[in-house]
Amino acid sequence: MAAVLRIPEKSHKDVLLVYKYTKAESLARLETSETLSFEVDGDKVDAPIAISKYFVSKTLPELLGNNASEQAEVEEWLSWINTSLRTVAKKEVLIAMEKKLDVHLASSTFFVGNQLTLVDLIVFGILHSYTKNIRVEKVPNVLRWFDLVQHMVVKKNDLANDFALVEINLNDVPEPVVVAPAALELQKKDDKKKAAKGDKEDEKKKEQPKDEKKKEQPKDEKKEQPKGEKKDKKEKKEKKEKKPAAAPVETDQATVSRLDIRVGYIRSCKKHEGADSLYVEEIDLGDGEGVYRTIVSGLVRWYPLEEMQDRWVLCLTNLKPASMRGIKSHGMVLCATAPDGSKVELLSPVDTSKVKPGDRVYFEGMEGEPEKVLNPKKKYWETVQPDLKTNDELLAYYQDKPFLIKTASGEAVQCKVATVQGGGIK
Helix, strand or coil: CCCEEEECCCCCHHHHHHHHHCCHHHCCEEEECCCCEEEECCEEECCHHHHHHHHHHHHCHHHHCCCHHHHHHHHHHHHHHHHHCCCCCHHHHHHHHHHHHHHHHCCCCCCCCCCCCHHHHHHHHHHHHHCCCCCCCCCHHHHHHHHHHHHHHHHCCCCCCCCCCCCCCHHHCCCCCCCCHHHHHHHHHHHHHHHHHHHHHHHHHHHCCHHHHHHHCCHHHHHCCCHHHHHHHHHHHHHHCCCCCCCCCCCCCCHHHHCCEEEEEEEEEEECCCCCCCEEEEEECCCCCCCCEEEEECCCCCCCHHHHCCCEEEEECCCCCEEECCEEECCEECEEECCCCCCEEECEECCHHHCCCCCEEECCCCCCCCCCCCCHHHCHHHHHHHHEEECCCCEEEECCEECEEECCCCCEEEEECCCCCCCEEC
């Protein structure tokens, strides 16, 4: 008996999004019904999250998390969605968007880890109908995330017939003000001093006799101000009025050229003491003699420890440093994931004899100076990543441009994986 997914026409849009995005048409046929249900192998399931997890596990298992830590986070979010987002009134959804989701996304591009997961798909599907009329300044971080997901998932996969693209003017989003803890402490102390000073002055004023108050500024002095002086002050005020700030200069630099992808050489690798699924690598990235970067990678499932020693890799080096279970990671080792999620393989130069640590990857016709640190709000990596893939010859590409390494001799060296064809690179 063929599996059947039945979805109501006007609800459970999140399940429909997962079904369409994972291309689960090969797993079950889609029908319209009054209630949600999924029939497979004689069993009937009506829990939306259970249905979505089934499709993801069969098609894109990485959406459930790349390691034990991420998988636990995904489960935690799914549990929260069930109780606090899916079955509540509209007013409570709007409160959750402002108090929970916007706060979380202020410091995160996605809900879990550094890539799209099932949580993003489900939350997007649920919130889609709420975003058309909501003010940007109310939940700026939610709408930044929403705009990213609708481009990555909906627009890129031609799903706009089911999920209309929502026009969001991100230029109206106020810039978040981040105050460093030390500065905040100094500011608090300064405020206290000012407050104390103000209190003392108030006390002095209270203690002053009425005659002294009159002496402070006689009325005659106010009247004696020449008319010309008033005019001068008015002119000065007009001059001091601020001119509107100039609009930021837009450049034609290709987004992919803003990424600092370099050749790296793993000098040592060990298991993370606080996470069974993570490795901690010391990688030479050409930062100087004897200077190595610490990078944490979730590759325990895919590579034995001995294969992670003394090997060439490619790394994205200008990500903002992130703490991974107590260890600061200063970059990301690039890998290709098989379309069915069965393999994850490290990228490396085709000819390692011609490269050295620190050599940069470029894309012909898209050259440019990389950012020192990628601004998470600009979404450079998230914009580029869906177009990074390996081809049938196992070579790494961005769209139709091969990964090319700038060598000292001027010769261009390509990048490859061992066996993964058509794999997404991340």
